[in-house]
Amino acid sequence: MSAEQQNMRFVSELTKNTLALILAGGRGSRLSHLTKWRAKPAVPFGGKFHIIDFPLSNCVNSGIRRIGVLTQYKAHSLILHIQKGWGFMRGEFNEFVELLPAQQRIENNWYAGTADAVYQNLDIFRNHNPDYILILAGDHIYRMDYGPMLAYHVESGADMTVGCLQVDLDTAKAFGVMGVRSEDPLPGCGENGLRVIEFQEKPQAPKSMPDDPERALASMGIYVFNRQFLFEQLIKDADTRSSSHDFGKDIIPEIIDKYRVMAYRFRDPKSGRQAYWRDVGTVDAFWEANLELIGVVPELNLYDKTWPIWTYQEQLPPAKFVFDDDAVDAKPERRGKAIDSMVSGGCIISGSAVRHSLLFSNVRVNSYSEVRDCVVLPDVNIGRNCRITKAVIDSHCDIPEGTVIGEDAAQDAKRFTVSEGGVVLVTPEMLGQERNYVR
Secondary structure (H helix, E strand, C coil), X not given: CCHHHHCCCCCCHHHHCEEEEEECCCCCHHHHHHHCCCCHHHCEECCCEECCHHHHHHHHHHCCCEEEEEECCCCHHHHHHHHHHCCCCCHHHCCEEEEEECCCCCCCCCCCCHHHHHHCCHHHHHXXXXXXXXXXXXXXXXXXXXXXXXXXXXXXXXXEEEEEEEEECCHHHHCEEEEEXXXXXXXXXXXXXXXXEEEEECCCCCCCECCECCEEEEEEEEEEEEHHHHHHXXXXXXXXXXXXXXXXXXXXXXXXXXXXXXXXXXXXCCCCCECXXXXXCCHHHHHHHHHXXXXXXXXCCCCCCCCCCCCCCCCCCCCEEECEECCECCECCEECEEECCEECCCCEEECCEEEXXXXXXXCEECCCCEEECCEECCCCEECCCCEEECEEECCCCEECCCCEECCCHHHHHHHCEECCCCCEEECCHHHCCCCCCCC
């Protein structure tokens, strides 16, 4: 595409006639105890958001205002968040965010896979009568205008289009990898089309791109389908007993030889380079992606007013930093301060120091404590005289006075979960503070 075309916003009949379906039923087991009582899309991210807010905001900002969210695993907090924060759509204009929990509409089973989740709600989607259906993962962090991808899908005459990342060959081993063939430039794009001719699920030897031997095209789990084509393939897949009913494992490999499947490269519209995208599926990745945001010029700019991330925002007072006392005799200084950090509303930094950390809403750090290289989720209280380093503190933890975390890996492992990268995950249950009492 030309620079001018790349910067265009495709809010058009294409986006208006598209139904977006966000697959948000994932267990997210690699996030350990962060997803013990919540689905992965409901995990807080970025100081005030939830992971689900990113694909939802992408839809709204792209002009797609008919959205279904398919839920399953421990979805209560996710449903509550969407009800509170995403009820601003106008039904009179046929706008909605529709919650679609597993409800055994067709069979006496829960969702068996990503394709089955869509199949079990086909009657609902038929009634919405879209021209195109956009399938999205609900557990990734990125900002994307889906309009250009829809335009590419239509201009290329595709039955299905797969959103793809350009990744190095070693990284590609963790993804579904597209083998592609370059075609003539598309009429409205001015760039070559990429026809998918092969699909490999997590290959040990990924195929490189035609124009870049060092990189591969990896699936983002984002798909555009022509409506009727999708319905036909889902019914066919549902009738195949050997299928695992998954888009990546079953649908794509089955159709690439018989139908026109195209790959769409997700790139920054200004630079043409690979755009920001993060899978925060592990504790290490979650910790790192959050702390990236506090950089001077982070790749993901949450302050960009042209592409806001929408969310439910609790009404809270501003963050407060109190006490400015120098050290006296044997007492250390008692000074409330945050350095190279992001601090959300409702926080009180009381005579303590926060360094290179991200604090979500309603966090209190009490006197003489130091928090360094940490991600602290909402409604946490950190007692006096604590030292906490390189940790993720889950919501509603009450850290006892004098607690030391992140200085002795062996001791940390006895009480908490320590990731491969040395990040300490602390939850209320690990502190003996049961919040989700079962019996």
